[in-house]
Amino acid sequence: LEEANESVIIDITSVTNATEFGAQQKTVMIIDDEEPPTVTLFVDQASINEEGGTTTVRVTLNFASAQDVTVTLGKTGTATENVDYTLATTIIIPATVPQATATLTSLTDLLDEEEQTVIIDIASVINATENSVQQRTVTIIDNDPLPTVSLSVGATNIGELGATSTTSVTATLSAVSEKIVTATLTKTGTAIETTDYQLAGSITVPAMAPSAFVTLVAVGDLFDEFDETVVIDITGVTNGTIGSPSQRTVTIDDDDATPTVTLEVGETTLVEKNGTTSTPVTLTLSAPSNLAV
Secondary structure, eight states: OBOOOEEEEEEOOOOSSSOOSSSOEEEEEEOOOOOOOEEEEEESOSEEETTTOEEEEEEEESSOBSSOEEEEEEEESSSOBTTTEEOOSEEEEOTTOSEEEEEEEEOOOSOBOOOEEEEEEEEEEESSEESSSOEEEEEEEOOOOOOEEEEEESOSEEESSSTTSEEEEEEEESSOBSSOEEEEEEEESSSOBTTTEEOOSEEEEOTTOSEEEEEEEEOOOSOBOOOEEEEEEEEEEESSEEOSOOEEEEEEEOOOOOOOEEEEESOSOOOSSSSOOOOOEEEEESSOBSSOO
16 A cells, blocks of 8 residues: 555653653654555546536546545647536545546537537646556537528619619628638529629638628629619528528619610602612611610
């Protein structure tokens, strides 16, 4: 049994047929020569659920000691203590007992997130030694659903040019996420991309952000034309799911004036039977038009 050094204190308590030569006391030290025990670290479960998950962290001696053994734990990993889990920093193995435990408990939240790890080391030991360098990892498995992504626009009608020729296109999450969420956009409608408007093909919502937006920009021209539409859909989501609404329509209002028409003829006089019997009749527009005139 490994134990502290012990002492034997010897006194003369009584004498028969003689007297004690003053008060006397002698001490004999018994030096312990046993090697201290070694400590081994265990965890009962390597993976636990986020909600209500627990696992036992166990420190075990190779033989019991006559002294209390104190084990200090080091805790690292991607999980944050007191936010994602709780675990005592020290475990005390009482004298004559071969092992002791502490409980690692996960803390639930409402965030969709990656699986997180708790890495446990033996940082120091009192009255024993570590059984070589040891490390145990516990994975906390997330139980929160993926957020849904809905779509909105700042304005449903914009002009071709000027201050009103842009609008925001926003992706909003049903709940913030610790992951980056990307919504893929598909664009249809009567307007032609790059010719009539410009718009990114996806919206990326940063981790822990509730939303993000891109800008739809109309491209002006000089043609009189019908108002044109841009139909925007969310067709795919990374680290999320498609919510509602997932489709928005923006109308680009034409701002070009209706062209004027000028009539011209080649000859103003025609001879009925002989000479010039025909003349060109020409209609000229003041500006090109995308509409039939």
